[in-house]
Amino acid sequence: xxxxxxxxxxxxxxxxxxxxxxxxxxxxxxxxxxxxxxxxxxxxxxxxxxxxxxxxxxxxxxxxxxxxxxxxxxxxxxxxxxxxxxxxxxxxxxxxxxxxxxxxxxxxxxxxxxx
Amino acid sequence: xxxxxxxxxxxxxxxxxxxxxxxxxxxxxxxxxxxxxxxxxxxxxxxxxxxxxxxxxxxxxxxxxxxxxxxxxxxxxxxxxxxxxxxxxxxxxxxxxxxxxxxxxxxxxxxx
Numbered sequence: 198x199x200x201x202x203x204x205x206x207x208x209x210x211x212x213x214x215x216x217x218x219x220x221x222x223x224x225x226x227x228x229x230x231x232x233x234x235x236x237x238x239x240x241x242x243x244x245x246x247x248x249x250x251x252x253x254x255x256x257x258x259x260x261x262x263x264x265x266x267x268x269x270x271x272x273x274x275x276x277x278x279x280x281x282x283x284x285x286x287x288x289x290x291x292x293x294x295x296x297x298x299x300x301x302x303x304x305x306x307x308x309x310x311x312x
Numbered sequence: 313x314x315x316x317x318x319x320x321x322x323x324x325x326x327x328x329x330x331x332x333x334x335x336x337x338x339x340x341x342x343x344x345x346x347x348x349x350x351x352x353x354x355x356x357x358x359x360x361x362x363x364x365x366x367x368x369x370x371x372x373x374x375x376x377x378x379x380x381x382x383x384x385x386x387x388x389x390x391x392x393x394x395x396x397x398x399x400x401x402x403x404x405x406x407x408x409x410x411x412x413x414x415x416x417x418x419x420x421x422x423x424x
Contacts, residue, residue, distance in 0.1 A: 227410055228410055230413075232413075232415075237420070238417060239318075239415035239418045240356075240404075240413070240415045242415075245411070245412050285355065285356070289410070298361065299346045302348075302356040303355050305355060
């Protein structure tokens with residue numbers, strides 16, 4: 198089953214507004230990452246937050262992590278038309294087998310910034 | 313600097329034909345390598361990952377296979393494609409799960 202689930206599935210806002218996307222997950226994690234994907238392109242890593250961190254900033258991005266609720270949020274401030282993309286959260290769910298298991302991605306939030 | 317190359321960008325193949333997608337990484341040694349598939353409007357599904365030459369782990373049983381003949385080369389293959397194999401295939405590398413992934417630009421595969 199999907200580890201990460203983004204909410205909402207789609208979000209349309211006006212340029213200049215703030216966009217907030219949420220992610221919930223099910224199992225214990227070491228870290229949670231957010232990625233961006235423009236249509237038909239590969240994913241681009243935006244930000245990583247470790248399980249012992251509660252908030253992290255990178256430019257216009259702000260990520261929060263609440264491990265007690267198993268949830269994270271991505272805030273994009275002062276949105277721009279170029280921010281239009283799909284945004285995915287990904288987790289490294291701790292498996293009993295260890296090793297380099299891959300990240301588990303949610304289905305994504307499609308963000309549309311209207312000029 | 314590290315780069316990742318993935319090709320081809322698009323591919324249309326008939327059902328029952330073979331498949332070979334290649335991914336190469338430059339500027340790093342002994343990377344962890346991954347193949348993901350993304351169906352339309354869906355999240356990414358991990359297909360294979362590799363921690364070293366000849367070491368392949370499969371996450372989902374299917375008619376695809378992967379090989380890592382060289383440290384920075386990861387190949388996704390199929391002997392006979394199915395319609396359900398259509399999708400967007402992404403290769404990625406990382407130095408470990410506690411670090412971000414770098415993705416290739418993807419291959420859009422359409423099986424007809």
